Amino acid sequence: MKITFPHLGNTYIVVKSILDDMDVEYVIPPFSNKEALELGTRYSPEMVCLPLKINIGNFIQAYELGADTVLMAGGCGPCRFGYYSQLHREILIDAGYPMEIITLEIGSGGIGELAMNTLKIVKKNMSRIQLPLAIGRAVKIAKRLDELEMLSFKIRAREREQGRVDKVYRSFRRKAMEKCGSREITNLIRQTEEELRGVVLNHRANPLKVGVVGEIYTGIEQFASFEIQERLGRMGVDVERKVTVSNWIIEHMIKKGLHLPRDLRYQEAASPWLGAMIGGHAQETIGNAVMYAQKGYDGVIQIFPLSCMPEIVAESLLSSVEHELGIPVLTLIIDEMTGEAGYMTRVEAFIDMLEKRRECEKHEVGRLLSWN
């Protein structure tokens, strides 16, 4: 059995840590790329959302490198994602890449089903207690990875010499491929953190603050969103994103599975506009946008793949959030198009607008103060 799994930002490092610690054979697919997208588009239903297509491309490229089993997350959130692994299986068979699919989800079989499925990857001679320990270490790594990414966003917006953060972060992603096991990975993360903190900052920088909301895959997988968060950073914009892999694992899998109290501030914030979970991350999208507005962010960018139902609902609600709380929102809908100019024109214009609005508000505040 040689396992593979789809790319989602830095998730490969998390999964790698577990599989290394469990001494399981695996193949990491090449980072998502144009060819993966082409393969995925060729074999997937035309109307399906973009993440599934890129997933299929990842799997086929991993199959060609010798993988025969796919490890895939699942779930019963009312969005197409819950059905992905079934679709993956059928599409791969039809396309002539018969791969076994192990779905990690808390389905109708409850947590027992998840445990049974997870144990499928454990080698016979391995003590079963190793698995929860490896998972525990991986969850910690997931958390640190997300903190590292957010740190890179902060520093990129303020670096004095452009390109320093890109260099450190890219080399980190490459080096992580070569490390083995949770310990080595944790050390690499620590080193990278130090390198990032060592980047010389422009202390006069007062970057615009933009919150990224929307569908989880296009938010996290840089390839799918043509590296928009990094590009914003290079334009000197401080980006923040609340929806992360570790947040998903901790809040939606672990705490939910074990019925522990969850961080539901976003639900409270969203409730005047959207009082119920309608699938996907729609409620997070609204809630986080509201919280960004309350924290005085300059703007919000919503990203989602074409035809993503929960986010379409969120988009229409965001326009009232925009009006009522006075925070500008830009929506980017992503599909197979690789011509980025149209997106970048809108992003640039949005940033121009935020700058002008900030300037204008400053003047107004100045005037008000002088009257007092």
Add this chain to the structure above:
Amino acid sequence: MRSDGYYLGIDIGSVSTNLILTDKNGNISAKLYKRTCGQPIQSLVQGVNEIVLGLGCPNIIGVGVTGSGRELAGVIVGADIVKNEITTHAIAAQSFIPDVRTILEIGGQDSKIIILRKGIVYDFAMNTVCAAGTGSFLDRQAARLGLPIEEFGDLALQSSSPVRIAGRCAVFAESDMIHKQQAGHSKEDIVSGLCEALVRNYLSNLAKGKDIFEPVVFQGGVAANTGIAAAFERALDMKIIIPEHYEVMGAYGAALIARQRRMSDSSFETRFTGFEAMKRSYSTRSKDCDGCAGMCEIVELISDGLVQARWGDRCGKWSFSKAER
């Protein structure tokens, strides 16, 4: 250095390449609107030479470029500022109508709505994916009816009862139009129906959820079409202002931003490559980078057998590399 001189503004769009020359105070001295014909480099180089005809070799003191081909154009002419179309259109409209609150802009390949409040851009939307709301759609339908696009608008004004044509999608609109045509409706009613369909598409697609207040300015190449302007007036029940230089507003805005840049920086020197550079021949070559799994499509600009510039990469490996000299 002479104290007088001209600012050059260039808007290189998918359908047209527009140039403008302003004097040092920002007054328009010359303008040019020409079809890009799928060859942005050629139309740009020719355009720069054409606009200065009769002026000798004017002293260019600042260059601004905008439009979907702005990166390319910026390298060739040596632009001092490279700006997106939304910002340039807004600045240009404000210079003519300072209290403008809504800008409708329809170009060849995209359309935009820009909402201004208190003199700054407050909100905008841009359509780049749906052809039904753009000038290309009108071009195509005019060709189908055997009608020069210049006569399209006036013919629409002659209609007394426009037929209803589905405007949601260019494909539906086209089949709808053929049915109406075969059912025997007159050309002017069909053309007027098309104008209304485009305006309906624009308003429901782009202006959805936005408050449109007067003054409303309509610009971009399609503003030449009196039928569309009339359909906007009917749909919005507002007066539509079409500025004198509606077709080159993007280029004008780019020139104005270049001027602002020069005025605010005393050590400013233009990077304009000069008119000699416009006489060289340019070509481009694309290739896939194999440096990582990203496989970016790199564009190389070649002149005199040497690579002058590269772009299209996400990591900066190519675009930061020095040109071969």
